[in-house]
Amino acid sequence: MAASEVLTVGELAQRVPVAGVAGRRVLLGIAGPPGAGKSTLAQRLCAALGESAVVAPMDGYHLRNAVLRERGALERKGEPDTFDVAGFVADLRALRETPVGTAVAWPLFDRAIDEPTEGGVVVRDEQVVVIEGNYLLLTEDEAPGWSGVRELLDACWYLDAPREVITTRLVDRHVLGGRTPGAARSKVTDSDLRNADLVARGRTRADRVLTAAGAGYLLG
Numbered sequence: 001m002a003a004s005e006v007l008t009v010g011e012l013a014q015r016v017p018v019a020g021v022a023g024r025r026v027l028l029g030i031a032g033p034p035g036a037g038k039s040t041l042a043q044r045l046c047a048a049l050g051e052s053a054v055v056a057p058m059d060g061y062h063l064r065n066a067v068l069r070e071r072g073a074l075e076r077k078g079e080p081d082t083f084d085v086a087g088f089v090a091d092l093r094a095l096r097e098t099p100v101g102t103a104v105a106w107p108l109f110d111r112a113i114d115e116p117t118e119g120g121v122v123v124r125d126e127q128v129v130v131i132e133g134n135y136l137l138l139t140e141d142e143a144p145g146w147s148g149v150r151e152l153l154d155a156c157w158y159l160d161a162p163r164e165v166i167t168t169r170l171v172d173r174h175v176l177g178g179r180t181p182g183a184a185r186s187k188v189t190d191s192d193l194r195n196a197d198l199v200a201r202g203r204t205r206a207d208r209v210l211t212a213a214g215a216g217y218l219l220g
Helices: 009-013 038-052 065-070 085-097 163-176 181-200
Strands: 026-031 053-055 104-110 115-123 128-132 155-160 208-213 216-219
Touching (some): 009 038, 026 085, 038 053, 038 128, 053 115, 085 104, 163 181
Parallel strands (some): 026 128, 026 155, 053 128, 155 208
Antiparallel strands (some): 104 115, 208 216
16 A cells, blocks of 8 residues: 555544454554644544444543642643543553443543543443543653553554644634633643644654545555
8 A cells, every 4th residue: 555545534444453352442542743633533433433432532631720720730731741641541451451341431621611521431332442642652751651551552543733733723722712812822832832742752653644634544
């Protein structure tokens, strides 16, 4: 297959490693910079896979705003140390080790209140769980605690996007979240793009590298 070939979501779904150990869920990671479209890809993949798949985002492991405020880290929200990485790794292990048919609760992130919600989704009968988040491919040197993630994933894909695209998307996201345009641009420049540079170090560690191309995805 040519490296420049654009695949449909259905064709990508056929490449999800669904043949895991009998009775065990398969965990597929989708990493990439903030604003790359990871949530959209994860949802589209699960739709193509049907009832056998579910999305379990990393964002539910944001530390609560009160905790970040106490630590003086609220303005850095979204950086690696502003997540409950130990809880994330523990719940990933539970997803991997708990047999299909047994429930595992997974938190989600509610952008309307800017806080996580406990047990936002319950994984039970699904055989494939798509884990999407920025920091799935980080090493221990890059961010303490995150290296335990990759070993729990059966595969991890990286979704790339041009810097100008993610910049525009992130500014718009922060404005919708209530920031002024100026504050939104500062947040993107001072924090989000620095996070994107950190995330990009893991690109070469991914099993596949994708870039959105129209309705499909370019396989790099």
